[in-house]
Amino acid sequence: MYDVACVLLFMLHVKSVLHVDHSLQLFSLAFLENPFSHLIDTLPCEQCDRLRFFNPLKLHDPRYDALPLSIRVLLEAAIRKCDGFYVKEEDVLHILDWQHQQDVAEVPFAPARVLFQDFTGIPAMVDLAAMRDAVAKHGVNPNLVNPECPTDLVIDHPLPADLSRCATLNPPSSDCGGNGAPGHSSHPKASHQGDQCGSQAGCSRGSCKDPPPSSGQPAPVQIENSPLLCPFHRQPVSEVETVVKNHEMELVRNKERLQFLKWCSRAFRNVNIIPPDVGTAHQVNLEYTCQVVQERNGLLYPDSVIGTDSHTTMINGLGVLGWGVGGIESEAVMLGQPVSLTLPKVVGCKLVGTIYPLATSIDIVLGITKHLRQASISGKFVEFFGPGVSQLSAPDRTTIANMCPEYNAAVSFFPVDDVTLNHLQHTNFSEEKLRQIKTYLKAIKLFKSDQDQSEDPQYSEVIEINLGLIVPCVSGPKRPQDRVAVSSIKDDFRTCLKEKVGFKGFHIPQDKQDTLVPFLHDGREYNLTHGSVVIAAVISCTNNCNPSVMLTAGLLAKKAALAGLTVKPYIRTSLAPGNGMVTHYLNVSGVLPYFSQLGFQVIGYGCATCLGNTAPLPETVVDAINQGNLVACGVLSGSRNFEGRLCDCVRANYLASPPLVVAYAIAGTIRIDFEQEPLGVNSEGKQIFLADVWPSRAEVQSIEESTVICTMFKDIRARIEKGNTFWDSIECSDSDQFPWDFKSTYIQCPPFFNQLARDPPSSQSIDNAYALLFLGDKVTTDHISPAGSIARVSAAAKYLQSKRLTPREFNSYGARRGNDAVMTRGTFASMKLQNRFIGKPGPKTLHIPSGQTLDVFETSERYQRDGIPLVILAGKDYGSGSSRDWAAKGPHLLGVRAVIAESFQKMHKNHLVGMGILPLQYAEGENADSLELSGKERFSISMPKNVSPFQELTVKTSTGRSFRVTALLENEMDIVFYRHGGILKYVAHNILLTRC
Incomplete structure (x- = not known):
């Protein structure tokens, strides 16, 4: 298996070189390699005769017409990417036979592009930069480490609400070196009302007792006849100024991170960095990067996207298949590897009735959430059809699709129809592009008309929702x-x-x-x-x-x-x-x-x-x-x-x-x-x-119709394409390898590739491990790796203070995800963490050999110094909540080798595997309490050389008790990743093998 994996990555490397240097040759070579090249067709459009596409209808298989449209997208991608290596002919046949293979066959999906926001994008790019260093040490050209799949990274998260209408937080000092987040409230006392601002930094409009400037608008910036307040002495601050000041503070505070991203935009090929202050990743995805139908080298294919956030599913509202994966998995996709998924069941959600006048799209979302949650659709695709669909605007659909993780669906897919095209028309798509989209999608039967029920495919099951019965809720x-x-x-x-x-x-x-x-x-x-x-x-x-x-x-x-x-x-x-x-x-x-x-x-x-x-x-x-x-x-x-x-x-x-x-x-x-x-x-x-x-x-x-739709999307596209003067002014290195600044507290080279060897470890068994934590149910990724502010008493705060930073300069965990020293110390640092070893909330745990209660990080350090592996005991739904790669990277660096839990959130489980941490699930009906585990035992887990998907293993304890668990390695690729110590090491190992 290992040798096969090496061959696969070698093929990836060859394709990467071809893609970068000989794209036209790659196009022809792909056709020669592809056993379905006979399906290539020319678009039936006078203005588009040069465009070609893979036409599944030329299979002449009646099963295609019965496929849900979301499955047809998977099928087209498999046909187009079929190379006999990552995507095999049998994968195509499995998808075509979806009616019998759903929930059975494991199939690959190669998306058209990858989407990051900066919170997940920065650590991903840091890892790639570190991988460049690692392969360079072995004499390999670092430029080989590049995304193969087109990658968009949107800088949208580093925005603390420094200024608002009533009071503000102090801005960072001018010499804080790019750091600066308040550690205390700066609400002014009443006695400051008449103070003079004088020459206070950041307050340049004179005395605070000066009257606010007059305005001809009906109190546009005044609340109860009182002016807005400045950061220092209650100075009136206009709304526009609030935005500008927040943006300026963001740029100063995040200078190091932005410099790194600017370097990434120059150093890595196939990466598109969207500068700050444009919008969220999902909005930019909808309004700018989304194409609905992609064209590359004269080949048309459906747009699709894999993102690093569970709400990537928002794009399904425009008929673009997409969902969130782990930040670690997304790095593998960047390098050309498809996502592996079990062919999902597809629930048809039939919408009928007329929307209640006072119900908003959020009410519709929550109403649908209730129905679908009751239907037990976890991990399934949901596809909307029926006469009620046409009542939902494109924004309504994207809102519904955005919330699908909250009712546990994998995606909520709205096929492209006339409503979608009308929306695209208002988002600055040209008439030629719209004609191309409609002609192509009709040619492969991906265009939907809900008025013609004869076109309805066969679903795994159908749920009917009457929109008229949905009332406002919270x-x-x-x-x-x-x-x-x-x-x-x-x-x-x-x-x-x-x-x-x-x-x-x-x-x-x-x-x-x-x-x-x-x-x-x-x-x-x-x-x-x-x-x-x-x-x-x-x-x-x-x-x-x-x-x-x-x-x-x-x-x-x-x-x-x-x-x-x-x-x-x-x-x-x-x-x-x-x-x-x-x-x-x-x-x-x-x-x-x-x-x-x-x-x-x-x-x-x-x-x-x-x-x-x-x-x-x-x-x-x-x-x-x-x-x-x-x-x-x-x-x-x-x-x-x-x-x-x-x-x-x-x-x-x-x-x-x-x-x-x-x-x-x-x-x-x-x-x-x-x-x-x-x-x-x-x-x-x-x-x-x-x-x-x-x-x-x-x-x-x-x-909405008279003043909004016709102008708003043209404006936002112009903003993105025009650029950002702050971003343009940032200077960065032109080198192929990133020049790490070891004094930086934002960006550091992570230790994931330390002691990287050509061969993976020979054994994955875990011997005499202690439990680092003994947790209960519903441990979220917020508990594991907080994204908010850094508490002054935390281990991360102590580290930053050792770097001579003050609390107001700490910023947030999310902003420092490019620094492993901060993030490792921030792992399990939530004040809400319930650890049964301690009995009260907080980031403490028990060092079992000494009986001392210490910070989680300090406890981990002691165990690692003594060479003792660690496990975590947990209950149900371990890792629920937002996608967060550091919720797996952090435990990995703490020395955690396995997590034993009653159940896992699927995305987080994939993250654990991606970092070489073994997710183990108790046998049905068993848990730590039923097994009478105190958590203070030592645990040993023997791994066979030839592990199978969902292998049953035995956990032996130092008390003589043993119990059965299931290793949640779902497929062969999971097993390969685990044996290599994670996805990153897998990629690095194979680059070394193919180039050394």
């Missing part, structure tokens, strides 16, 4: 799947207060459930109680791509502001659009000033509050929450609401549509019945209800 307070009708949220929250601590409960005593805590803010007294809203965020990615949803929120804000309603000034409000396109259409539709008037300032473009990058709450608010042990609330229009994700002191977090975020911010509490209670009372004493300010669907659609 999800929370701790998990996305806990969906509650808005009409029931008040009663549901009271139930949550009294229930025992769990997925929904907070266990607040009956006599404390109506606690009222007064506090002062800006010289005025307010009250907080359980359910008070303290964070309200309309954030990027999940909703902001949808004009109708955002316009509904903006129109609601406009009507509320004109009715005299306001938002309490202590509530941390923010608007982080997916990109400038959103700001553009909110502006041209005339609603942006009213967002601002209610406090929802545009803070910048990228992931902010959704990643926990929330500007700190006022100290008086935090004190009031702590004083009353209050269950304060955050409301956000995102996709994740795990406890403490927004802020440690905010225990209840609800996912809601953007208009409901605005509504709850105005109400100031989650404990409200909108039908019976007013949002608020205006200055005239009039009660204003939600029904008074909620815009009609017809009103929203009218504005």
